[in-house]
Amino acid sequence: MPVRAPEPSSGDIHDLEPQQFLEEVHSFEFWFQAVEGYLSGLTWGHRPDTPDEPLVPADRERLISVLCNYCVGETAALEGSSGLIAIAPNRLSKIFLSTQVADEGRHLEVFVRRLRDLGVADPEAEIERRASRSLLLFKRRLLELVASKDWEAAIFAQNVILESLEFVVFTSHAEDADPVTAEVLKAVIKDERRHIGFGENELGRRLADSPHSRARIAQIRKELDHLVLDTLEETSGNIGLDRSEHDRLGRVYLESVERLGLLR
Amino acid sequence: MADFLSAYSIQRWLESCPQGYLVNTEYGHETGEEEPELLYSNEVIHEDAIRTTVQLVVGERCALAASSGLINAAPDEASKRFLATQTLDEARHVEVFTQRLYDLGVRKDELTDVINRYANPNLVKFAEILLEKVDKKDFIAGVVGQNIVLEGLAFSVFEMMHAMNADMNAKFAHTLSGTIADERRHVGFGENRIGSLIKTHPEKKSEVERMQKDMSYFMLATFADGFRNNETAAELDRIGEGRAHADFHGKDLGVMSPEEMEGLLADTVLKEFKVRLERVGIEYQTPSRP
Numbered sequence: 001m002p003v004r005a006p007e008p009s010s011g012d013i014h015d016l017e018p019q020q021f022l023e024e025v026h027s028f029e030f031w032f033q034a035v036e037g038y039l040s041g042l043t044w045g046h047r048p049d050t051p052d053e054p055l056v057p058a059d060r061e062r063l064i065s066v067l068c069n070y071c072v073g074e075t076a077a078l079e080g081s082s083g084l085i086a087i088a089p090n091r092l093s094k095i096f097l098s099t100q101v102a103d104e105g106r107h108l109e110v111f112v113r114r115l116r117d118l119g120v121a122d123p124e125a126e127i128e129r130r131a132s133r134s135l136l137l138f139k140r141r142l143l144e145l146v147a148s149k150d151w152e153a154a155i156f157a158q159n160v161i162l163e164s165l166e167f168v169v170f171t172s173h174a175e176d177a178d179p180v181t182a183e184v185l186k187a188v189i190k191d192e193r194r195h196i197g198f199g200e201n202e203l204g205r206r207l208a209d210s211p212h213s214r215a216r217i218a219q220i221r222k223e224l225d226h227l228v229l230d231t232l233e234e235t236s237g238n239i240g241l242d243r244s245e246h247d248r249l250g251r252v253y254l255e256s257v258e259r260l261g262l263l264r
Numbered sequence: 265m266a267d268f269l270s271a272y273s274i275q276r277w278l279e280s281c282p283q284g285y286l287v288n289t290e291y292g293h294e295t296g297e298e299e300p301e302l303l304y305s306n307e308v309i310h311e312d313a314i315r316t317t318v319q320l321v322v323g324e325r326c327a328l329a330a331s332s333g334l335i336n337a338a339p340d341e342a343s344k345r346f347l348a349t350q351t352l353d354e355a356r357h358v359e360v361f362t363q364r365l366y367d368l369g370v371r372k373d374e375l376t377d378v379i380n381r382y383a384n385p386n387l388v389k390f391a392e393i394l395l396e397k398v399d400k401k402d403f404i405a406g407v408v409g410q411n412i413v414l415e416g417l418a419f420s421v422f423e424m425m426h427a428m429n430a431d432m433n434a435k436f437a438h439t440l441s442g443t444i445a446d447e448r449r450h451v452g453f454g455e456n457r458i459g460s461l462i463k464t465h466p467e468k469k470s471e472v473e474r475m476q477k478d479m480s481y482f483m484l485a486t487f488a489d490g491f492r493n494n495e496t497a498a499e500l501d502r503i504g505e506g507r508a509h510a511d512f513h514g515k516d517l518g519v520m521s522p523e524e525m526e527g528l529l530a531d532t533v534l535k536e537f538k539v540r541l542e543r544v545g546i547e548y549q550t551p552s553r554p
Contacts (some may be wrong), residue, residue: 023372027359028352028356028359029290029291029359032282032286032553035278035282036282036283039278039283040283043275044275047504075341075344078335078344078345078346079335079336082332082333082335082336082347082348083332083333083335083336085328085329085333085351086332088328091358091362094328094355094358095359096359097332097351098328098332098351098354098356099352099355101335101351101352102274102348102349102351102352104348105274105326105344105345105347105348105349106274106278106343106348108345109273109275110343111273112341122420124340124341143336144283154391189543204547231463255283
């Protein structure tokens with residue numbers, strides 16, 4: 001005779017068994033509850049009544065360059081995470097990645113919208129014109145890893161390296177940005193935190209059991225680090241960070257990658 | 265094109281879907297709703313509920329693979345962003361129908377076996393035709409196959425199932441109504457986006473028409489397997505349980521035989537295909553009947 005499924009668990013998710021924990025945090029339901037909290041009431045990533053202070057021309061120009069490169073990064077993340085769904089090893093990872101796809105699409109949309117607010121008439125053309133060469137190279141390499149169906153390498157490039165880079169840059173930028181850009185960035189950062197968590201968890205479990213994979217991923221890291229650090233340098237300049245802050249961001253990025261035990 | 269795509273932005277999706285018709289839902293239905301007792305207590309009806317739900321999971325997995333795969337083939341950024349929302353919609357559908365299998369008593373460690381056991385081979389072939397186009401990054405064929413053929417099929421099937429369950433199983437009917445709202449948006453995007461692309465790529469028409477004919481055949485074969493081997497109606501009669509007198513396109517589903525229901529559903533879906541395909545400039549191809 002058929003039996004009923006057990007009642008869903010309640011309480012703190014960190015008390016759950018490892019598999020059940022993954023079932024929870026990789027689900028649409030979890031994403032749904034999370035974004036409901038911080039996207040509710042926002043339009044194009046910010047509160048509609050947040051004052052959009054006029055920027056002096058030089059600051060506006062720099063912000064446009066920064067946002068164009070954020071769009072390149074988010075397009076890479078959108079195309080990367082959507083491609084990863086096809087090669088994800090299980091249903092839970094596919095569902096998590098679909099939430100990430102929608103997040104990345106949203107980020108791209110809010111940054112493009114911000115460019116329009118700043119008076120950019122054709123954002124797609126402007127993005128192409130101002131895109132950083134090292135970021136474009138990174139994007140190309142990421143999509144090659146996805147196309148080659150190399151799950152570990154692609155998830156490393158996407159959810160550890162790219163997301164860590166975005167996390168440190170956005171966090172730093174949000175501290176000094178104009179009020180609208182700061183709000184847009186703060187909501188994006190909350191998503192990035194979830195994406196990094198998935199990457200570290202997924203990869204951490206795999207690397208712990210496989211010295212061969214660790215060596216292979218370390219090699220990929222070596223290849224990508226200089227592209228990331230070049231991008232970081234360029235973006236830091238556009239955001240207007242001083243040298244010590246730029247160096248600090250570089251260290252934060254390297255530390256976040258090294259949490260996986262991938263030393264340079 | 266830009267104006268029509270602005271109606272498919274992520275902002276609009278957030279407002280209408282997660283912050284709209286999905287508010288206060290849990291796995292697509294209201295908190296606390298349960299499947300009717302008969303689905304647990306009667307072996308024949310229970311197995312049929314699992315078999316039917318497995319087909320929904322298989323269809324939605326195909327839609328998830330197709331919509332995510334089409335993002336990288338999309339020719340413009342706004343289409344990529346719409347497909348990002350569709351990807352998440354499809355993953356949600358996979359999740360809510362998978363959860364229904366769990367609610368029906370399928371254990372997590374037997375999910376794969378249950379899906380392999382009950383998945384209809386004709387539905388799998390239907391999915392393979394579409395995914396082959398997606399693998400080749402063929403955006404036009406992929407969007408027609410996904411957003412007009414597959415979504416059009418899902419839309420009518422879900423509507424029929426919703427009609428049958430509205431009075432008998434509020435939990436499942438609520439789950440279906442959220443997915444129907446999503447499918448309506450997906451079909452709308454497909455029609456709007458493909459019309460302009462077909463005009464600029466008329467050489468694609470014959471290939472797309474062939475794909476529609478092939479997919480339609482396997483869809484009809486899936487219906488034939490599903491209805492002709494269905495024992496639920498006979499079982500309900502045997503145990504003296506009445507069927508819901510639900511209206512679907514002017515017919516009372518409560519008095520129709522499974523074969524008549526198969527014919528009604530097939531005609532409904534094929535008529536919809538014809539109308540939608542003609543709207544985008546593609547000539548509907550009549551499939552052979554299994």
